[in-house]
Amino acid sequence: MGYVVETIDLRAYYMLRRGSVKAVDGVNLKIGEREIVGVVGESGCGKSTLSRVLALDFIPPLKLVGGKIIIDGEDVTSIPISEARKRIAGTKISLIPQSAMNAIIPVTRVKDYIADVVKEKTGLPREKIVDMARKRFEEIGLPPIALDMYPFELSGGMRQRVLIALATLLNPSLLIADEPTSALDVSTQKMVLTTLYNVFKMGLTKSIMFITHDIATVRQIATRIVVMYAGKIVEDGPTEDLIHNPFHPYSKALMFSILTPEPEVRKRVEQTGGIAGEPPSLINPPPGCRFHPRCPYAMDVCRREEPPMIEVEKGRFVACWLYAKK
Amino acid sequence: MSTILEVKNLAKIYEIGYIRKRQIVAVDKVSFSVKKGEIISLVGESGSGKTTTARMILRLIKPTSGVIKFMGRDIWRDLRGGSDLRWYWRNVNGVFQDPFSSFNPTHRIRDFMYRAFNLFNEKLDRDTKERLVREALQMVGLIPDEVLNRRPFELSGGMRQRVMIARIFLIRPMLVIADEPTSMIDATLRLGILRLFSKLREEIGTTIMFITHDMGLAYYISDRIMVMYRGKIIEEGTPDEIVNNPKHEYTRNLLDSIPKLYTSWFK
Ligand SMILES: Nc1ncnc2c1ncn2[C@@H]1O[C@H](COP(=O)(O)OP(=O)(O)OP(=O)(O)O)[C@@H](O)[C@H]1O
Ligand SMILES: Nc1ncnc2c1ncn2[C@@H]1O[C@H](COP(=O)(O)OP(=O)(O)OP(=O)(O)O)[C@@H](O)[C@H]1O
Numbered sequence: 001m002g003y004v005v006e007t008i009d010l011r012a013y014y015m016l017r018r019g020s021v022k023a024v025d026g027v028n029l030k031i032g033e034r035e036i037v038g039v040v041g042e043s044g045c046g047k048s049t050l051s052r053v054l055a056l057d058f059i060p061p062l063k064l065v066g067g068k069i070i071i072d073g074e075d076v077t078s079i080p081i082s083e084a085r086k087r088i089a090g091t092k093i094s095l096i097p098q099s100a101m102n103a104i105i106p107v108t109r110v111k112d113y114i115a116d117v118v119k120e121k122t123g124l125p126r127e128k129i130v131d132m133a134r135k136r137f138e139e140i141g142l143p144p145i146a147l148d149m150y151p152f153e154l155s156g157g158m159r160q161r162v163l164i165a166l167a168t169l170l171n172p173s174l175l176i177a178d179e180p181t182s183a184l185d186v187s188t189q190k191m192v193l194t195t196l197y198n199v200f201k202m203g204l205t206k207s208i209m210f211i212t213h214d215i216a217t218v219r220q221i222a223t224r225i226v227v228m229y230a231g232k233i234v235e236d237g238p239t240e241d242l243i244h245n246p247f248h249p250y251s252k253a254l255m256f257s258i259l260t261p262e263p264e265v266r267k268r269v270e271q272t273g274g275i276a277g278e279p280p281s282l283i284n285p286p287p288g289c290r291f292h293p294r295c296p297y298a299m300d301v302c303r304r305e306e307p308p309m310i311e312v313e314k315g316r317f318v319a320c321w322l323y324a325k326k
Numbered sequence: 327m328s329t330i331l332e333v334k335n336l337a338k339i340y341e342i343g344y345i346r347k348r349q350i351v352a353v354d355k356v357s358f359s360v361k362k363g364e365i366i367s368l369v370g371e372s373g374s375g376k377t378t379t380a381r382m383i384l385r386l387i388k389p390t391s392g393v394i395k396f397m398g399r400d401i402w403r404d405l406r407g408g409s410d411l412r413w414y415w416r417n418v419n420g421v422f423q424d425p426f427s428s429f430n431p432t433h434r435i436r437d438f439m440y441r442a443f444n445l446f447n448e449k450l451d452r453d454t455k456e457r458l459v460r461e462a463l464q465m466v467g468l469i470p471d472e473v474l475n476r477r478p479f480e481l482s483g484g485m486r487q488r489v490m491i492a493r494i495f496l497i498r499p500m501l502v503i504a505d506e507p508t509s510m511i512d513a514t515l516r517l518g519i520l521r522l523f524s525k526l527r528e529e530i531g532t533t534i535m536f537i538t539h540d541m542g543l544a545y546y547i548s549d550r551i552m553v554m555y556r557g558k559i560i561e562e563g564t565p566d567e568i569v570n571n572p573k574h575e576y577t578r579n580l581l582d583s584i585p586k587l588y589t590s591w592f593k
């Protein structure tokens with residue numbers, strides 16, 4: 001089975017005068033067909049940057065510094081970016097950026113907005129695009145009348161679902177949704193989540209990458225979870241395994257700090273403490289393991305050398321010296 | 327245990343629009359009481375009236391009708407003049423929802439923290455103040471030297487929230503109203519900070535009212551939860567009563583739509 005996207009030692013930094021922000025720093029990630037990959041981690045760990053990089057959306061000061069991105073078998077980092085963007089936009093990788101909901105131009109009707117966006121990518125005639133959109137709206141349970149409305153007339157949940165319809169209109173290989181539910185009330189969140197799940201089940205996109213800081217939300221639909229810390233992936237594994245038995249000390253801390261109204265959580269929370277300190281600066285990250293200043297298990301080697309990513313069990317990857325033989 | 331706060335038929339109606347006036351009933355005849363040392367949560371979705379309730383209790387906005395009594399005194403009738411208000415805010419203080427609006431943008435964090443001492447009766451010397459401020463910042467995981475000279479816009483939302491919480495630990499009031507106090511604080515830090523509130527209760531018997539849309543947080547921290555919906559309190563009970571046996575349909579729907587960590591809707 002091929003991968004819809006594969007990154008090899010991917011590095012993308014924000015080049016600032018006072019130094020470079022190493023927001024994506026040595027990321028190895030493979031997303032296969034028919035996967036929903038949840039990317040989780042705290043504010044500022046590089047989730048949105050990773051999504052921009054995969055969509056080849058390099059707006060200065062963001063710069064590709066190293067590594068490769070292979071999309072549907074093709075190394076898109078070896079061809080000029082503008083050319084690569086043309087090849088992937090909409091059909092291979094489709095991104096719904098964080099806060100996209102607020103960015104839709106308020107004075108254009110939904111159908112004109114969709115027509116503009118898709119025409120620019122494909123050159124298809126407007127009528128054709130609006131027809132496609134109408135069909136897609138019906139398929140995913142959106143009232144087609146929404147096409148004739150203005151964005152401000154739609155509720156937040158509806159707007160987010162319109163964006164999902166738009167992003168999957170050309171049946172991409174990978175839909176990337178960056179915090180698609182975070183700005184919504186809980187009852188609306190569930191609706192948007194259901195739409196995402198349906199889009200996947202109906203095959204309107206081969207795979208989904210769902211970015212969020214909210215693990216309880218993403219675990220509802222994700223087949224696999226990737227945990228990021230300070231610009232790096234620290235753990236990657238099947239959802240149920242990772243939720244019930246996280247390996248990496250940071251994943252553990254993160255999982256144990258989640259508060260949901262479940263008796264298990266209340267019991268657990270009473271026993272475990274949070275962890276001290278804060279995520280490090282990405283301009284001058286700590287040497288070795290970036291989690292070492294906060295890690296209760298830190299050893300000498302952790303302060304000196306970066307831990308390699310090891311497959312500890314089938315499909316379960318961890319970057320931590322506790323699991324690597326040294 | 328004795329009652330510290332009593333709220334009776336509290337209502338707030340906003341009038342909006344100049345020409346054609348429209349009324350918004352933000353809080354609709356709410357009554358409840360809180361015992362000394364209790365941790366209580368007011369939970370509800372966006373727009374249900376939580377912040378409006380909090381601001382009336384903090385004596386920041388005037389109720390349209392109803393009574394709020396703190397330690398037996400009607401806070402809108404019996405408190406007059408500067409010294410009464412200082413007494414009130416020394417004893418009842420809050421962490422506000424929008425951590426930006428509660429700071430003066432030109433003040434440095436040090437100024438903001440020092441202003442808390444205006445509420446104190448005792449006169450403290452500069453060294454004592456500086457020491458207390460630094461201790462409070464450290465409690466919430468901030469490094470004093472890194473934040474004291476910064477201005478609010480130079481801090482992240484989560485850091486500003488922590489500064490506000492530090493200010494509460496400086497004042498050590500009898501009743502804390504904490505309105506979404508940790509909404510911008512990262513998960514791995516949040517638990518530790520929530521525990522500080524419990525510690526305050528253990529040490530000096532502080533009563534705490536959490537205001538949040540986060541049922542998970544309320545479930546974990548509270549002795550009692552009140553559910554607010556469209557300006558009214560529709561249900562109250564212990565966390566387990568609310569979560570395991572919700573009476574009101576709205577509460578049931580709310581609980582159904584909260585994603586759980588250990589189960590999935592779709593699998
Ligand atoms: N345009 C930019 N210029 C400079 N630095 C940036 C820029 N955008 C993001 N950063 C920095 O890059 C790092 C990663 O940011 P990113 O937005 O990818 O994080 P995130 O994981 O998506 O966080 P959040 O959960 O808050 O959305 C952060 O330190 C951030 O401050
Ligand atoms: N200053 C104001 N003028 C007019 N209406 C207001 C004002 N403040 C609040 N409201 C309205 O009162 C209602 C209750 O608002 P409130 O802020 O108390 O809700 P909340 O429960 O705190 O919501 P959130 O979870 O979003 O913070 C809302 O309909 C709101 O629009």
Ligand code: SF4
Pocket residue numbers: 248249250289290291292293295296297298299302307319320321322
């Ligand atoms: S490598 Fe060392 S510091 Fe890093 S998480 Fe593992 S034990 Fe902790």
Ligand SMILES: [Mg+2]
Pocket residue numbers: 047048049098178
């Ligand atoms: Mg982001």
Ligand SMILES: [Mg+2]
Pocket residue numbers: 376377378423
């Ligand atoms: Mg509020």
